[in-house]
Amino acid sequence: MTRTSAPVDAPAPGAWEELVTAALLGTERRTPPGCPSGPEAPLALLDAAAVETVRRRAGLRPGRAARLPDPLAEDPRPLLPSAAARRLAMLLADRPGAGGGGRRGTAPDLMELLPQWLTTANARGYAPPPELLPALLDAARGRTDLRPAALTFAGPRAVWLARLNPDWRFALRATPGGGTTLPHLEDTGKVRQLWQEGLFAERVALLSALRSREPTAARDLLTTTWATERAEDRLMFLDSLRTGLTADDEHFLEQALTDRSRNVRATAAELLSALPGSALAGRMAVRAGACVAVDHTGDTPTLAIEAPHECDPGMESDGVVPKPPAGRGERSWWFGQLVEAAPLGTWPGRLGGRTPQEIVALPVADDWQAELHAAWCRAAVRQRDAAWARALLGAPAAPEAGGPGAVSLAERAKLLGTLDAAERGDWVAGFISAHGLSEAFQLLGVCAVPWAAPLGRAVVDALNIARDAGSYPWSFSGVMGLAERCLDPSEASTLDGLMAVPDEPEDASPGAGGYWAEAFQRLVTTLRLRAAMQEELGAARPLSPSAESADSAESTESADSAD
Template sequence: MNTTYGWEDLVSAALVGTERRPLPSGESTPEAELLDHAALLTVRARAGRLPREGSPLEAAPEERQPEVPRAASARLARVLGGERSRLLAEWLQAAAERGYRLSPHLLPELLDQAVRDRSIRPHLGVLAGARGRWLAGLNPAWGFLLEEVTAPGAAHETWELGTSGDRRAHLGAVRAADPARARLLLDETWEKETPQDRAAFLEVLADGLSADDEPFLERVLDDRRREVRHEAADLLTRLPGSRLARRMAERAAACVRTENGEVQIVPPLTCDAAMERDGVRAKPPRGTGERSWWLQQIVARAPLEVWSGLLGLPPRELVRMKIPDWGREVMAGWVRATVLQGDPEWARVLFAWDPLADLLAVLPRGEREDLAAGFVRGHGLDGQLIMVLGGAAAPWGPDLALAVLEKILQVSSTQPWNLSELSRLAGERIDPALSGMAERLSPEPPVQEVAALLRFRDDMLKELQ
């Protein structure tokens, strides 16, 4: 076979056709001859390289963390092999919280999985240990590991030299002990931080947020990156007395008219630079009008108490009030404001009017579970019920667990084909210590399947003690 043809010649022949640009024919057809040449050139390109000089790799550093117990490691291998695979994140979180490191033979598979699944990366920062970070330095695809938290608690001497994850953990520990010191620490290095780190560090300031943080956050509103400005605006929205809150209250008041005893809403005509600085995004999502979008954001960032002052009604009556034309936008803004400002009173009245999962997170844990349990008992199995349960943080206590298990039992006799998502939530969110309660409730297969998953989780967590 003539091997003097280059890759460009073959590409040209393939594009115009072997009839118009034939290759010297051999024993095969022109098309086969073209493919033979391409295969030969490919093999030559891959194999025809001179070996490069190398140097021996340094050994991985010694480990300081305890290795995961043998039984727990064996269960992890089963999960990775497909048994109860949805529990992987829970296993990783529990092991990381206890400061364990993974068995070395499981590291490559988990690091490969974390390339595809970002949600498990923060746990691997701890679990990978020194060997994992050594491997990440050798494989660029695993480089994300070098940015994650490397210790389960607050790290020491890491603010200047630590990974991004370690620095966030350190800032959080300082914030919990001394909020002002944490803010000063961040202020000193602010201009040197990457945009991603600036936004992540601002999230840490949510704990212990106070009026003392306002001057720093007000300056951050001038940051060149939008995600950083929006994070600062979200924090200032949580401070009802902040200058941003007052500016938003003025904008909200300008949108409200009362004519003949009826409330009229007039959205802004433009989104100026001052509004954008305060966190209002000018460009709406696809399918949403500009004025509608701007109105929602103004309502979301205005202090909730401004509405009783403007309209003379308490929250429970405001949410029932008819608002012509723009009522949907105002209601959406109130929901977002309630979540941002963490107002339990508004969360209760809005949930009673329109049960949304985000509102549950605003309420104290006990009340949250009571509301969710009541909703489960009085509502049919549909997408809204699943969404509400998705907002009830795990682990679910006895009352909510019982309400969900009874719903499973009820639906199993009428719509057994419709149980998969509810059963999955029950098995993954109920406190695994309640597996005995589930097992005793009913011998029906759907309930017993949930009980089996709870027992699996209970055993899994006990192995990590």
């Protein structure tokens, strides 16, 4: 049944809002504009709304066209070889945990090989296939450890795409300046303009880029606005001076010691203490030297410690934090800060001309050894002093190296970072040969990749010993995961004998031999896959010596995914 009604005159401005209000309140309480009251009011309201809806739709003016995206910058890098592109697609298609359960079987964990693939591709200077960029950015979105290498490989396209898809906005945050193109550093006018008018991220990116090329110019630029910067910004800008830190920065850092921000003062003091010839380092050497002396009254020379009894204004102005954290005594807290800031080169002269090894070997009275050695460890890491690092590390086969001792495993890992890659690997290999794998995971994480032959053999031998002992491989899953990513792929052929199921001793865990065989099969399969990856990436574009060095220095993945 069709109902007809009289034409509705054009409503006055705001009529639509009136109709909505009448519909919400009800026609009994509010008569719609231009409609009769009474029983016909609801139908009249609907008619009026229908007419107004058509009128509104018909009368819409075309919207202003959206601005086209900026043209994509050219990527001058050569495109990835086709075999390597297929391999990347395979790695990106893998999904962690697809197999379910705790038993991994013999299949390689492809997602754990993606970071290494990206590092190698970046070292060789390849550009990605455009069609794989969405999958790559999705993978980096889910794993923050992938982002630096993934964004380097993706190049300018990553920022361009991130502006179009909110899911990939992390690329803008991870890129200094949000992808903003920095001016040529030789253009001092534009550099100064960006420094004075740019966003914070742009200014950080500019200062970091300038510091890496012209340290003095970067420091001079910072001084032009230092007094007007916010405290949190001053802290971030000051941290950029770690790059290329030299004695020329001392005057500026001494001024920063008087900053109104405690964090800025502490960072300035830390940077000055990394300059052994600075005035602050000299002041700290005097203070620390007054706390440590050789006591000859006993049968054996012993280091006697007299920690500070107060944190005087001079100490506090030089960056010593007066209030200790919970659980720490004040005197030991002040003492540790003085020793770690004192130049290590002053100790032999103050302690009877002894070498670092001889100083570290001296007994320390009154249970101060742990505090003293821990402070020396921090100083060796801060000052990059390999001689003191060797002395504090000691012999890898020494009994105390595998236990708590005066230097913890975390401190040993940091000390190893001051040594060259070959010496680092040899020390960890000796540690594993003497103490096994139970405490080695943290130390293996600082070794250069791929592992040198002695280190690789030590790890495999220790795994083999654990298998012969009848334990389950799950106890060593972290080390096994590292081995899959860090052993030299050329070692695969030497492991074939470990893939067979061994005869299990009577006291072995049930089924352990079969699980070990699976683990070694997966290790060998992964090593051969890594060898194929390297060949695919290197066939058309061999590594330069500098790229070889960068490739060998690749860091290992976090322990979170290794288990």
